[in-house]
Amino acid sequence: MRMHKKSHLEERLAACAELLTVADLTDKNMLTAAEKKDYLRVEEIFGNTNPVRVEIGCGKGKFVCETAKNHPEINFIAVEKISNVLIEACERAKEEGLKNVYFLNCAAEVLLKYFNPSSVEMIYLNFSNPLPKEGYKKQRLTHPRFLEIYRSLLRSGGRIIQKTDDRDFYLFSLESYASSGFKIIDKREDLKNNPAKDDVETEHERLFKERGKNIYRIVTEV
Numbered sequence: 016m017r018m019h020k021k022s023h024l025e026e027r028l029a030a031c032a033e034l035l036t037v038a039d040l041t042d043k044n045m046l047t048a049a050e051k052k053d054y055l056r057v058e059e060i061f062g063n064t065n066p067v068r069v070e071i072g073c074g075k076g077k078f079v080c081e082t083a084k085n086h087p088e089i090n091f092i093a094v095e096k097i098s099n100v101l102i103e104a105c106e107r108a109k110e111e112g113l114k115n116v117y118f119l120n121c122a123a124e125v126l127l128k129y130f131n132p133s134s135v136e137m138i139y140l141n142f143s144n145p146l147p148k149e150g151y152k153k154q155r156l157t158h159p160r161f162l163e164i165y166r167s168l169l170r171s172g173g174r175i176i177q178k179t180d181d182r183d184f185y186l187f188s189l190e191s192y193a194s195s196g197f198k199i200i201d202k203r204e205d206l207k208n209n210p211a212k213d214d215v216e217t218e219h220e221r222l223f224k225e226r227g228k229n230i231y232r233i234v235t236e237v
C-alpha cells in the first residue's frame with residue numbers, strides 16, 4: 016500500500032497544490048538559485064497578516080500540524096527537502112482542514128529565494144540531522160552559514176527554537192549561535208523531566224524518548 020501510494024507521488028503533490036510550493040529545481044547551484052527571488056506571497060496564501068513561523072525539516076508534519084492547531088493566530092510554513100516525506104505532512108494538514116499551515120518543498124540552503132527579509136518571527140529546528148562526521152559539518156543546519164540565512168529571514172528579536180537528542184550537536188549548536196552573535200535565551204538538557212511550556216512532541220522525539228535518550232532544547236534570539 017505504502018509503495019503504491021509513493022508511486023503516485025506526483026498525483027498526490029498535485030492534489031495538495033493549494034497548500035504547497037515545490038522549489039524550482041532547474042538551478043542546481045544553491046547560491047545562484049537563492050539569488051533569483053520568488054518570494055512566497057504570504058498574505059495571499061493565508062489571507063491575513065498574522066505573524067509567520069517556519070519549521071525547517073518538518074518530516075511528516077506532526078509538530079507543525081499540532082502546533083498550528085494550538086495557535087490559529089499564527090501562520091506556519093513548514094520546509095522539507097524530501098518530497099516523499101513532505102507529502103505525508105501536506106496530506107495530514109489537508110485532512111485536518113488546517114488553514115494556517117503551508118508547505119515549501121525546498122532545501123534550507125535556498126530559503127532566501129522564498130522569504131522576504133525580516134518576515135519571520137520564529138524558526139523551529141526539530142531533530143535536524145546531527146551529521147557527526149567532520150566532513151559534513153557545513154551541512155549541519157546550525158552551522159554559521161545557515162545561521163546567516165536565518166538571521167536574514169528573522170525580524171528583529173526573532174527566535175530559533177531547536178531540539179535534538181544529540182549532545183555533540185547540541186554543544187556544536189550552542190557554540191555556533193554564540194559565535195554568530197545570537198543570544199541564548201533558554202537551554203534545557205533534559206526536556207522530558209524539564210518540559211517547556213507550549214512544546215509539542217515530534218515524530219523523532221517520540222522515538223528517541225522511547226529509547227531513553229535525553230532531549231536537548233535551545234531558544235536563541237537574533
Ligand SMILES: C[S@@+](CC[C@H](N)C(=O)[O-])C[C@H]1O[C@@H](n2cnc3c(N)ncnc32)[C@H](O)[C@@H]1O
Pocket residue numbers: 071072073074075094095096097100121122123124141142143144217218219220
Ligand atoms: C531527522 S528528521 C526530523 C523530522 C522531524 N522534524 C521530527 O522531529 O520528527 C530531519 C528532517 O530534515 C530534513 N532535512 C535535512 N536537511 C535539510 C535541508 N537542508 N533542508 C530542508 N530539510 C532538510 C530531512 O529530509 C528530514 O526529513
